[in-house]
Amino acid sequence: MIDIAIVEDSKEQAAVLESHIKAYSTEHKLAVSISVFYDAITFLEKYSAFHIVYMDIMMPMLNGMDAAKLLREKDEKVILIFVTTMRQYAIQGYEVSAYDFIVKPISYPEFALKFTKVLGKLDRDLPADVFIRTDTSFVRLAPKDILYVEVKGHHCIYHTLNGEYRQYQTMKSAESALSGQCFARCNNFLLVNLTHVDRIEGMTAYVGGSALQISHPRRKAFSEAFSQYMGGIKP
Template identity: 25%
Template sequence: MVKIGFCDDDLSVLKELQILVDQYRVENNREIEYAAFQSPLELLAELEKGMHFDILFLDVLMPGQSGMDAAREIREIDTAVKIIFLTSSAEYAVESYTVGAYFYQLKPIWKESFYRLMDSVISECKKAEQKSLIMRCKTGITRIDLEKLVYCEVRGRTLLFYMKDGQTLESQGRLDELAGQLGAYGNFLRPHRSYLINMDYIGNLSFKSIVMQNQEEIPIPHGKYSDIKNHYLEYLFDRQQVVI
């Protein structure tokens, strides 16, 4: 299911977008939900309450607050959403990319170009979804790239995500649920009840601990070394990595 938000102070534009999405949804057999907003304040209020969108169509020029300013606030809440600016002028095209815009759509919006844009942005959403996890972190809604996740630790009800770039993200949740979600990816191992690790980042494996490539040490419970070693070796062989 793809979730789309429209924000434009012009009701005729909102109506046009809804008609185009309805047509696109039917003709392409897509599962799409959408919501429309006449001001950035309405949109931001819903995002702060926890509403999430995969794609946002955002008018650049609106009374009270510009779409560009709204996008900066949106990025503080949600780093994952694909933002598409709507405008009748290319004046703000360069500035739009400073807030991580996916596209800059000039008005009027033609059906053919809108369909091409929808095909492209939905494809990007699906690619990101396949290799990522969307979490509500302290910094807002964040898409975590699983290929860059070194390991996860749970402390009470807090999940700590340690990333390849050294960043640590925090979210509320249970490690049991996270392990279930990531089980299908094959490269995650739970060597300890408090840790879930990405085996691609294992640096050294010993009887007492796993040392990750970032030099963090993950303890191995007594009697678990053999099972963990065998699991890791099977993973390496499956990936056709040489073990000497």
């Protein structure tokens, strides 16, 4: 799933861009989630991690360039694309590490060309997906969508935002596949995605609505891994 934000005060222009994204995703069988914000202040207040942000430059209250500077304080890696009526404004985008710009009115051919380029960068930047072989099919999972992995018998159960997937696999193999992706064991049977940990209370980690038991032997290492994650350091 690719999470995209559109920050545009014109509802008409936002609808055009949203329709282009949906048309492209349908044509290329791409899973996307689109959030539309009609002012930059609301966008920044409600900001959650996005992969791509389309930002209009000329907006009331807070213009796109100033909003982009504040955005970079929250997220240094998100792909930022300016949407503007005048090319000269786009040059200032280098100050906030904008990846590209689109000039209004936005035609679908121009959008599609630039979006293909953006996806190429996204493929290079995103963590490698995990492929799960279930009893009936192959499933491709993005690490960010995995809440935790549970081992039962000779199978690993991947608890994700979109459901559960079971694969014949050892925990050691699952842990290896997700190495470097902010996962840590809270006990011998559970591998937790630290980005989805809501809180830790005593010997319990709350993850995506589930209460997971932390074992005494794993407590110190798991707590340290979570503290490092909260401090911006990958465990």
